[in-house]
Amino acid sequence: MSGKLFAIFGDPVAHSKSPLMHNFAFEALGYPGCYTRYLLEEGAQLRDRFFSLQLGGANITVPHKEHAYRACDELDDFARSVGAVNTIVRKAGKLYGYNTDAPGFLKAIARFKEIRTVLLLGAGGTALSTAPILRDAGYEVSILNRSAPRLKAFAEAGFATFTFDTFEAQSYDMIVNMTSAGLKEETFPAPETLLKPLLKTSKAAVDVVYGKQTPFLRLAESLGVPTQDGSEMLLQQGVLAFDLFSEQRFDLETIEEAMRKGLRL
Ligand code: NDP
Numbered sequence: 001m002s003g004k005l006f007a008i009f010g011d012p013v014a015h016s017k018s019p020l021m022h023n024f025a026f027e028a029l030g031y032p033g034c035y036t037r038y039l040l041e042e043g044a045q046l047r048d049r050f051f052s053l054q055l056g057g058a059n060i061t062v063p064h065k066e067h068a069y070r071a072c073d074e075l076d077d078f079a080r081s082v083g084a085v086n087t088i089v090r091k092a093g094k095l096y097g098y099n100t101d102a103p104g105f106l107k108a109i110a111r112f113k114e115i116r117t118v119l120l121l122g123a124g125g126t127a128l129s130t131a132p133i134l135r136d137a138g139y140e141v142s143i144l145n146r147s148a149p150r151l152k153a154f155a156e157a158g159f160a161t162f163t164f165d166t167f168e169a170q171s172y173d174m175i176v177n178m179t180s181a182g183l184k185e186e187t188f189p190a191p192e193t194l195l196k197p198l199l200k201t202s203k204a205a206v207d208v209v210y211g212k213q214t215p216f217l218r219l220a221e222s223l224g225v226p227t228q229d230g231s232e233m234l235l236q237q238g239v240l241a242f243d244l245f246s247e248q249r250f251d252l253e254t255i256e257e258a259m260r261k262g263l264r265l
Contacts (some may be wrong), residue, residue, distance in 0.1 A: 006245060009040040009049070011147055012184065015211055017263060018059055021238050022245075024262025031246050036164035041059055043067030050088065050095065057089045057245045059238075062180055065125035072097030087241040098244055099141030102129040104237030105208070106137055108228070110200040112174060112204045116140060119172040120196065121189040122179035123150035123161075131159055142172065146179075146192065151156065164190060168211060169220075170199035175220075182207065182214030189216055199223050210234050237263055 008018045011160050014037070031093060036055070040046060043064040052069070068085040069075070069120045073094040079085050085097035107127075111116070118134055123145035123186050130151040131154060135197045142160040144167055151161040160167075175198055181189040183214035188195060196219070199205055205220030210230030239255045246255075 003034060004245075005054060006033055006035040006059075007038045007053060007055055007170060008035070008059040008061060009038050009046060009068075010061035011039055011041050011063065013039050013061065016061065016185045017211060017234060018061075021235065021259040025242055026260070027252065029246075029250055031249070033245065036105040038081055047071040050090070050237070055090065057087070057241075059241055060086050060088065062183070063125075063219040071095060078129075078133075082132065084125040084129050085152070086237065087244055088202060091242050092219060093245045098241075099129050100237040100240035100244070101126055101233070102133040104128050104235075104240055106133055107234050107236040108232035109174070109204075109206060112206075112226070112228075115173040115203060116176045117142070118176060119144055120176050120178045121145070122177070123154060124179065127178045128153065132157065135159075146190070164194060165193060165253075167194065169194075169197055172198065173202060174206060174261035175199060175202050176205045177205075177207040177209065177214065177216040182209050182212075182216055185217055188219070192219065195219060196223070199225050204228070219228070229233045231263060231265055234265055235265060 008016050016037055019035045019037050026033040046067050065084040065086055069083055075097045079097045079099040086101045087098040089096045117140045120143050131141050131208055144162045145156045148163050155161045177189045179189040181187045199220050200223055205225045206228045207214050207217050208230040220227050238259055239252055240256050
């Protein structure tokens with residue numbers, strides 16, 4: 001079998017640990033693949049770049065998941081329903097799009113027990129795919145975003161939605177930072193005065209940003225709330241993407257074990 005090249009597209013992308021975990025798993029499992037990163041500033045160029053780099057597959061991160069959705073020839077049912085793609089596989093010259101973020105997130109929070117109500121901070125592509133899968137799994141999901149436009153789709157899907165201005169204080173079992181606040185700058189995803197009482201009455205605080213402690217997680221920890229950063233989500237979405245890249249050649253536990261070692265988790 002000849003080797004295949006894979007890449008992660010994003011902006012920023014330098015921080016991504018996807019090359020590390022996928023390359024580690026390719027090596028450990030003896031799969032002839034190589035995974036690199038590509039800084040893509042213009043999302044509309046995704047499809048051209050994919051073909052000119054002769055990729056076998058790709059992951060797509062901030063802020064191009066909706067572009068990736070439009071770049072595909074075929075979509076699986078879940079990716080179509082949420083309108084965001086984070087994994088593309090090339091088969092017979094066509095691009096097939098999937099979303100492994102949301103099932104990855106669901107698996108990543110499984111260790112937190114007695115969680116019924118979840119407040120997602122942020123209304124971007126990741127929240128869009130994650131909110132319905134959480135609801136299907138039995139969680140009661142509400143969305144808080146700094147601005148109104150992106151909340152419309154959530155309200156139409158029946159979720160309780162708030163901006164900072166319309167938010168009425170109440171308590172939730174789990175608070176999730178699903179914004180990119182804290183990724184580049186040291187900013188909170190919502191005003192500290194709003195976050196503090198929310199965190200104080202919560203049972204868990206989860207961030208999707210990984211590789212650093214964000215101001216959000218630092219605040220939660222200072223209040224004694226159990227926390228988890230985005231590494232476990234990164235791992236779980238990566239396992240599902242690897243499974244698609246390698247055409248289901250390995251069982252998921254084997255992939256997870258290899259990637260966990262790569263990420264030192
Ligand atoms: P999008 O660009 O689609 O959406 C960003 C969201 O964050 C919007 O709701 C935006 O609000 C909000 N936001 C951005 N900056 C701020 C800020 N400074 N303060 C408050 N709100 C802010 O991003 P994605 O949904 O694709 O990604 C969100 C995060 O999830 C990223 O950090 C990404 O790296 C991470 N992620 C991690 C994964 C993992 O494996 N650990 C997997 C997938 C994503 P507005 O609507 O007002 O613009």
